[in-house]
Amino acid sequence: MVLNRTEAGKLLAQKLTQYAHRNDVLVLALPRGGVPVAFEISEALKAPLDLVLVRKLGLPGREEFAMGAIASGGIEILNEEIIDKLNISGSAIEKARDEQSIELARREKAYRGESNWPRYKADCIILIDDGLATGYSMRVAIEAIRNLDPKKIIVAVPVAAKDTLQDISVLVDETVCLATPEQFIAVSKWYIEFNQISDEEVNRLVQMAWKR
Template sequence: MTTLLHNRIEAGQLLASRLTGYANCPDGIVLALPRGGVPVAFEIARKLRLPLDVCLVRKLGVPGHKELAMGAIAPNDVTIVNRDVVNWLHISPETIEQVAEQEKKELARRDRAYRGNRPYPEIRDRTVILVDDGIATGATMRAAIAALRQQHPKEIVVAVPVAAPSVCQELRTEVDKLICLRKPEPLHSISLWYEDFSQTTDEEVRDLLERAERELMVMK
């Protein structure tokens, strides 16, 4: 039986212990998928003494069933479509475009809310540890990977607490390394594998990003 993770903090600490080879990496950076990925990534960045930032991606939820991803978008017009879901539910291109336009507005809002006036970090030739609190369909993570690839990083390492085994297998071909703590089959829902999966707020995201920046400056 798969042991439940207590919360995102514990998940980040456990992942950090699997990533010690990246500690103090001179070109390393930890990027979190907000919002739930940020508390996980904060623990990793703190343990490895690496800078922390966010990688903004938005899931494209099926109208009426928003938890079901028909795709995802990322900055620079990156769009990933989950063809299995789209074909199964006979979703039109117009519907996908309509939802994508709504989510682009939310991407812009989150960028202002989380980053403020801080510029997006330089990614070229850097080692990126990409973190979320779990992977269900993989659409959101694929959009994040595609957006990062456009910026030519040296290495992309995906680190997640829980994901479906089949999704892990597929994603391994798209990144340099993938670390996953729990691979339950069937997954059903990411929240089932945490004792505490309470929602992360915008305020928590901002606070953790600011704390990470302060702590890194003290360490230096």
């Protein structure tokens, strides 16, 4: 276990030192939880920081479990296996998609305003979140950044479900992870402090990184 996302980011940065002080590296965080982790990595590597905006599509009545995810630009990935197994209706999927699209648009305005995305160009992109459970948010983030045509995509997280990390590893060039617990329950269980991250905190950290 680690104390919080800040400590997790510092520990994860130690596994990424080969990417320090390079002008071809961009750190992309999945808000909100991935931002404090990514900020520490960005600081340690002296690499620019930006955001990739995604939203999980939660199961009806069990929103903490993903049946898919969406990203800016109309990108969507669905967990067809779980949708078929639980007989999730098309209307339920559409309802979740509509709700999360509204939140995605709100976050785009809150975090980016009129700025172009990404703010920086890079051949090597390091995707950061505070952990991987089902991995669908990360999957859709990977699809979103493929449109940027990077030469290398790295996924780095403090903790992950072992099977999820294996699934993600075939989609990218490299994965870096501090822990894959045998009995994975939830990302939050790996942290002593797992506070909610506000929009204000996201913007504060990103602005600090941009001013560096």
